[in-house]
Amino acid sequence: MGSGTAVSNMKNAILAFLVPLPSILFYLSFLSATNGSVADPKSPSFTSTVWTWCYHYPLLLANVLFFFNVNVLFWVIGLIQSSHWMIDPYWTVIPVMLVHYYSAHPLAQYHCWRSRIVILLTWVWSIRLIHNYFRREKWQWGVREDWRFTDMSHQYGSHWWWVSFFSIYVPQQLFLMGLSLPFYVIHSVNQPLSIWDLLATIVCVSGIVIAYFADTQLHNFVSRNNKLKGQGKPVVPVLDNGLWYYSRHPNYFGEQLWWWGLVVFTWNLGHGWTVIGALANTMCLAYVTKLVENRMLSQDNRAEAYRLYQRTTSVWVPWFKSSPLGLKSKNV
Template sequence: MDDPTGIVKPAMNPYETVFMSGTASGLVLLFGLFALLWLASLAVRDASLVDRFWGAAFVALAWWYAVLGGVPRPLAARVLLGLVTAWGLRLSLYLTWRNWGRGEDYRYAEMRRRHGARFGLISLGTVFLLQAVLAWVIAMPLYAGLALGVPQPGRAGLLWLGLAAWLVGFGFEAVGDAQLARHRAEPSRRGTVLDTGLWRYTRHPNYFGDALAWWGHWLVAASLGAGWTVFAPLLMTFLLMRVSGVTLLERKLVDTRPAYRDYAARTNAFFPGPPRPS
């Protein structure tokens, strides 16, 4: 239909149309899922549920984006979908198993004590919807790769480099978690510092592995033209190193375990490296 004003409007770029509608639908999906999770947390009085769902949220989003992308999908897109699914399901299942019956995490318990009756409503924005937004931003390589991605000439090597990075990162994360769980399960080691295995070379092999796995996701997505989403693994790495990961946990460990100071003096905080002399 002609514009009655007589002004000829340029056609909307189909790429922009799909991009805007696709990312918007992903954010709506996450808001809905995290809102339901918030309601569940009110029922059981445990905001820690949000941590257990973190990995699964990326799985749900990845599969939604894959649906938007349609079929057939290029090899790199199928690899990306598989990697994210394996990473997210392992993380959510592990955190659910580890925290089963342990009550609310100390971070949320402190917030609940500080805010009292208002905590329920406050947690919706500062915990649940905030994590939904963070997950949406971090998952941008998944959208660009799964919903829009097209194999780029000369970039096939990024697929294999990303797969290698993911395998190393996933291994660090899974093995590090397993070693820590085994250490905590032995009564004779309760309260001691784990400084063997991967923990001999980095104080947080699971966080390092988590970050590296996301760099792997990004590299695979970059082979599909999503290199511009490099801000996503950068944000994930920053959060793990400076916000919710290393910095927050170390503050507690230094205060509660005197031996941790000596361990920290000889062991890298994040990136693996040979131990320093005591």
């Protein structure tokens, strides 16, 4: 790593640590001011009115903080840097911040062990995902943005500066706030633990473990191919061993299990409506899956092998191999 790259890496790291401070400081000020109670309505002031609103509407407050601190601030930083890289690592951080936000809110009421289990699971999920992100980025901050954002910037050209706000950040709020709805419900309902909490925990842990091994196998595959390419040798066109032997996207499957496991927690608490976040994310991942596979098919050295892989391997849910239609006809 050159000195210029090292300086840029350090600047981006410092920026990433400083950028959530407005929301954190505002929330700490709110907690300090209310001290677990509503401001006195007999002596209203602008500040007390704000704190009272924050007290009564925790879900709306979370969305307001997200809008200004993530949508607006991240977008402005992205325009200045000509790269919208920051939302990727923060996808793994924001759920952790939200689960602590909901658990610390003065109106929160919950079963302490359910809360502790969910908070611990969220930290484990986040650490796994942030580790995978920086491992993929070679432990550097802000080297590149998501390839889909880059493709869209080419597509929209001079309009990208404002389109990026609505195509990157607004959807991020909808998805992340929707996916994090179980955190809100878990810290709004106090019911005894049941067998459903155990089932939810098993589903969440299974998702984290599957995603970890799938991402590790993918990382090792990419690393080996990069090494082969550096040696001037032909690369392996398709990863089809390990979990990838049974599923074309086991990492996506694991990620889905994690979010649906959180829904099981809230379904048992009588708030099945929280399924909307996981369902929307599943639909989004279905679209992302199509984009990824089209990208693979657009590469001449991989297209034929990947088409065979598509015909024989399950898309998401790990399952046994099926025989390609071509091979079946030859055996008739």
